[in-house]
Amino acid sequence: METHPFPLRLHVQLGERSYPIIIGSEVLEGASEHLRALQPSQVVLITHPQLAEWYGEPLRQRMEQTGIPTYLLTIPPGERTKRWEVAGRLLRQMAQLTLDRRCIVAALGGGVIGDLGGFVAACYLRGVRYVQIPTTLLAQVDSSVGGKTGVNLPEGKNLVGAFHQPVLVLIDIDTLKTLPRRHFRAGLAEVLKYGIIADETLWRLVNAEAHNLRQGDSAHLAEIIYRCCEIKANIVSEDETEQGVRATLNFGHTVAHALEAVAGYGRLLHGEAVSIGMVCAALVGELTGVTPVGTAEEIARALRALGLPVALPRGVEFDDLLAVMARDKKARDGQVRFVLIERIGQARLPIAVNEKEVRHALGMHREKFLWGAM
Ligand code: NAD
Ligand code: GLY
Numbered sequence: 001m002e003t004h005p006f007p008l009r010l011h012v013q014l015g016e017r018s019y020p021i022i023i024g025s026e027v028l029e030g031a032s033e034h035l036r037a038l039q040p041s042q043v044v045l046i047t048h049p050q051l052a053e054w055y056g057e058p059l060r061q062r063m064e065q066t067g068i069p070t071y072l073l074t075i076p077p078g079e080r081t082k083r084w085e086v087a088g089r090l091l092r093q094m095a096q097l098t099l100d101r102r103c104i105v106a107a108l109g110g111g112v113i114g115d116l117g118g119f120v121a122a123c124y125l126r127g128v129r130y131v132q133i134p135t136t137l138l139a140q141v142d143s144s145v146g147g148k149t150g151v152n153l154p155e156g157k158n159l160v161g162a163f164h165q166p167v168l169v170l171i172d173i174d175t176l177k178t179l180p181r182r183h184f185r186a187g188l189a190e191v192l193k194y195g196i197i198a199d200e201t202l203w204r205l206v207n208a209e210a211h212n213l214r215q216g217d218s219a220h221l222a223e224i225i226y227r228c229c230e231i232k233a234n235i236v237s238e239d240e241t242e243q244g245v246r247a248t249l250n251f252g253h254t255v256a257h258a259l260e261a262v263a264g265y266g267r268l269l270h271g272e273a274v275s276i277g278m279v280c281a282a283l284v285g286e287l288t289g290v291t292p293v294g295t296a297e298e299i300a301r302a303l304r305a306l307g308l309p310v311a312l313p314r315g316v317e318f319d320d321l322l323a324v325m326a327r328d329k330k331a332r333d334g335q336v337r338f339v340l341i342e343r344i345g346q347a348r349l350p351i352a353v354n355e356k357e358v359r360h361a362l363g364m365h366r367e368k369f370l371w372g373a374m
Contacts, residue, residue, distance in 0.1 A: 008226045012145060013237040017165050021145060021229050023222060027172035028055060031106075031133060032062035034168060038129065041102035043070040044094060046117040047109050048077040051135060054178060056108055071097055075116070079265040082112045083151050084160065090120045104129045104167075110136035110183070111143035111270065115158070118149030122164035132166045135175040137187025138271050141194070141228035142249075144169050146236040152265060156327045157257040163241055171229070173222055181307075184216045186271025188306045189252075193278060194228045196299065197251045198235075200345030202227050203302075210305040248347040250330060251339040252278030258324040262316055268309075275308040279369065283361040284353055285340035292343060299344075300369060311369040318362050322355060 007024025022034070035043055043063055047056045052074050063070035073093055075081050094103075107117030107130060114132050121130035132144035150161020176184060188206070191213075195203030205220060212218040232249065239246040256277030259268055268276075279300045285291025300310040325336045330350060336358055337350040 006222070008222065010226070010229055010233050012165070012233045014165060014240060019165060019167050019169065021169040021171065021233065023140075023171040023173065023226055023229065025172070025174050025222075027170050028059060028133070028175065031059055031170050031172075032066055034170060035063060035104065035106065035131065036066045036068060038104060038131075038167060039102070040068060040104035040129070041100050042097070043068055043104050043106055044097065044099060045070065045072045045106045045108050046090065046113060046120070047072065047074055047107075048113065049074045050077070051109050051113075055135065055175060059106075059108070075113075077109075077112070079112060079152070079260070079270070082116050082265075084153070087116060087120055087123070087151055090116070091124055094120070094124055099124070099128070101125050101128060104131055106131045106133055107144075107166075108133045108135065109139070110134065111139045114139050114143050115149055115161070116151060118147070118164055118166065119151055119161055122149050122162040127164065129167045130164070132169045134169070134171060136179055137176055137184050137225075138190050139187075140171045140173070140176070140225050141187060142190045142232065144171070145229055145232045146246075147240070152261075156261050156324055156329075157265075158329065159327075165240075169229075171225060173225060176216075176221075179216075181216050183269065183271075185214065185307045186269040186275075188213055189271040189275040189278070189303065189308055191224060191228055192299075192302060192306065193249075193251055193274065194231050196278065196341060196344055197248050197339070197347035198231050198345065199227065202231075203344050207302055207305070210302070214305065214307040244349060247330070247350050248339050250350070251341065251347055252276075252281050254325055254328060254330060254336060254338050255280040255321065257328055258321045259313065259316065261324045262320045263313055268313065272309050275303045276310055276312060279303070279310045280312075280361055280365050281338055281340060283364050283368075284338050284357060287357055287361055287364070288340065288351075288353065290340040290342060290348060290351075295341065295344065297368070312362070312366055318359055321362065322358060325358070 105121040134144035147165035256273035282296035
């Protein structure tokens, strides 16, 4: 894999809505300059209390030095925060601050903050600009790029939302030093996903670096994040609203989203659910003859080496999973759809899979990989 000088820069190419992704060390120190260059009337930083103390307040102070009024709004951490009522509260706070159409929302945090902050930006005054400043590995390699914003409903993940692209993504890999190990590993599931769906070289690099990555670091980390963002930027540039190739990014997500909803939001981390879901999807692929037999085992081995779960959580009923899958955004006419892989490095567009095959795959999953703790 090529090496790149720091900081690394990529572009999501979407005509007048194109935007840069800047990746490197100490990127947060320069964030106020990047924000100032966008000439906002005001800036509102949305984050969690702990992140506000470490990263948000210093950034707010640097913004104030540029003369741009900057406010910090905090919400509690956790997937359960990504809901309608919290978005409503944030919108009211923004209105009370009399933020105008030229304001910028800066989402400083993981995927929860990014999805919620982006959603609030999409709704406020019918849409204002926002900047993603992702601080988890998952958000740095996936959720901060591409403009999918939204909230969960009790009925399912991300059922309410909007496509609303950020105007800038600032990725400071130093922030990962404070990220708890479990969350870092959860992000590795999405990293491996890119290798599985689009890039065998990345798959090999992640496997070779598994020991270091599992411990939360690797000399190749910036390069790995860059490559993931590059794959995502290319896919989003080609298919912004998921009419085709973008759907391949959902590999493992049919089961993952159902697991998250059935287990209760927050019990399984999103990346952990994706880890289990990718093994299920590989089994569905093997059963339908799309994926070479043995691939699920190979993927499970790689995920375990990264410290990720692969077994279905104990107590989760197949009937409940299937009911949620039928309501998933990817479902059509009540038929569950799966992204399958033809081999490591090559995904296929989603296909409908009948309930019998899904049950069969879930049964095989339980037999091969047993039940996991939750
Ligand atoms: P998260 O946002 O809940 O963050 C995980 C935890 O880490 C939180 O407690 C947070 O406070 C803490 N944290 C964040 N940065 C930290 C840091 N630098 N140091 C210490 N603690 C830190 O979880 P996540 O895994 O980042 O995101 C999951 C969400 O992302 C899910 O809701 C998922 O649906 C969404 N997602 C969205 C997309 C998309 O395209 N929009 C893609 C993938 C996932
Ligand atoms: N995380 C899937 C997407 O952005 O399309």
